[in-house]
Amino acid sequence: MSIYKDSEYQVRTDLADIHASQLDQLGAPGTWGTGQQRLAIAAEARKAGYDASVLEEPKESGAPIEVELPEVARNVVRHLAVSPKDFNEAAYNNARSGGLSDEEYVEIVGIVARISSLDVFARGIGVPLRPLPSPQPGEPSRDRPEAAIREEAWVPTIPNPPEGGEAAEEHFAGQPKPYIVRALSLVPEEMHRHVELEEIQYLPLRHIMEPDYQHHEGFTRAQVELVAGRVSALNECFY
Amino acid sequence: MDYNLEALVNPDVESGVAGGKELLAFSDAVIGPDRATLDNARAALAETLGAAAVPAAAAIAATFSKNDRIANGCGIPADPLILKLTKDFREQIGLNDFRSAVNTFKHFPGT
Numbered sequence: 196m197s198i199y200k201d202s203e204y205q206v207r208t209d210l211a212d213i214h215a216s217q218l219d220q221l222g223a224p225g226t227w228g229t230g231q232q233r234l235a236i237a238a239e240a241r242k243a244g245y246d247a248s249v250l251e252e253p254k255e256s257g258a259p260i261e262v263e264l265p266e267v268a269r270n271v272v273r274h275l276a277v278s279p280k281d282f283n284e285a286a287y288n289n290a291r292s293g294g295l296s297d298e299e300y301v302e303i304v305g306i307v308a309r310i311s312s313l314d315v316f317a318r319g320i321g322v323p324l325r326p327l328p329s330p331q332p333g334e335p336s337r338d339r340p341e342a343a344i345r346e347e348a349w350v351p352t353i354p355n356p357p358e359g360g361e362a363a364e365e366h367f368a369g370q371p372k373p374y375i376v377r378a379l380s381l382v383p384e385e386m387h388r389h390v391e392l393e394e395i396q397y398l399p400l401r402h403i404m405e406p407d408y409q410h411h412e413g414f415t416r417a418q419v420e421l422v423a424g425r426v427s428a429l430n431e432c433f434y
Numbered sequence: 435m436d437y438n439l440e441a442l443v444n445p446d447v448e449s450g451v452a453g454g455k456e457l458l459a460f461s462d463a464v465i466g467p468d469r470a471t472l473d474n475a476r477a478a479l480a481e482t483l484g485a486a487a488v489p490a491a492a493a494i495a496a497t498f499s500k501n502d503r504i505a506n507g508c509g510i511p512a513d514p515l516i517l518k519l520t521k522d523f524r525e526q527i528g529l530n531d532f533r534s535a536v537n538t539f540k541h542f543p544g545t
Contacts, residue, residue: 204480204488248467279506281533287509304507312500319464319492321476347541349509374510375501389504397497411490413483417437417451422494424442425461431532432502434512 204320207411213395214313214325217388221310222258222328226338226382227302230330231262236303237310237327239269240276247277250314250324257327267293268303275307280431287349297350298339298381305385312392336384340366343381353380375434376400397423443527453483457491464495511538517545 198215199206221237222230238260244250264272271290275282290300317324342362343351355371356363363369366383367376379386394400398410398419406416441449445458456479463472480488504510517538524530530539539545 202489204485206489210489210493249465251469275503275507279503282503282506283533284509284537287507301508304504308500308503308507311503312496315464315499316489316492316496318472319460319476319495320489321473347511349537373513375505378504378508378510389500392500393497396493411486411493413486414490415452418453418457418483418487418491419494421437421441421449421451421454421457422461422491423498424439425445425458426465426495426498427502428442428529428532429462429465430499430502430506431534432498432505433529433532433535433538434501434505434510 198325199317199320199322202320202322206320209395213392214316217309217392218313218325219328220388221306223331224333224335225302225306226384227296227299227335228306229262229335230333231260232264233302233306234258234327234330235260235262235264236268236272236306239264239272240307240310241314241324243273243276244311244314249277250318253323253326255323255326258329261330265294267295268299271295271300271303272307275304276311280429284349301350301379301381302385305379305382305389309388309392312396316396338383340381340383348374348378350378351381352377353383439523440527443529453479453487456482457487460491461495464492465499506534506537509537511541514542514545517542521545 197206197211199211221233224230225233241250245252267290274286314324340353340362342353342359344354345351346354353359353362353366355367356369366380366386376390379389398408402408408416437450438447441447441454441458445462451457460475460479463475466472476488479491
């Protein structure tokens, strides 16, 4: 049964399925955070949204959060969740000097970005935010790709081929990828989850250069890019 | 078909896109602080473009809500080829004034 069965608008099965999967995965141990910690990040992002009135708190929010995030993590989460337009290098530097590792930071960015995505969708179709799942036991993998280095971004990234070597072969299918794909590559699991959402919510990336490609029935590419461009302008996303 | 990209920064301008006015209003409202405005924008979008436009537009707004946080949160620069192709219209519609532009211009000044 669809995660969006309460919606008056029909939601494509693949989209509902990926959202259900991604919500569930938030409760699983990640690369640097436990399931509890990852859910705490998602919950804090939502709380920031309630406080800023850009999200409405649902009656059923899900399992109670039983860990407290350190203040440095809460600051990153809250700022990025509700004001990405003025999130700057000083905010990143404060996070690092406050004790977050680059790896933890990237996982936080990935989680905040994805829960924001799921929540904007729910709000857009007029349903309450989906309840967060219960945490799953287990420890994070702490699997850092050795190939990740400081390039032009604030955070280390796996370089494109050939510099990225085996890691680029594994994670980029041996093809050069734009920075929006590589941005989270220090935590490959987050990068893959981001791309997974991209391919279903936006369009399959192999079609991105086709101006007439239609991924959403009855919705033209021009309409897609108008919404995309406007949201990004409001978030002052120069990229 | 000619599209007016200025509509991205000034939604009062005619974009040239079918249902553009309703799509822009929905985009603003779905990430904005007024739920009543969003509910009205959603209804207007469905009325103008059909019910299927609502989950479609919501999915796109959701996608770029994600991408903008990743880009601004990781400080990634835009690609030099894209900078070359967009130089004129970036200046024309003020994209270079976005606060995150610094993440690009510190690596590629004058582009």
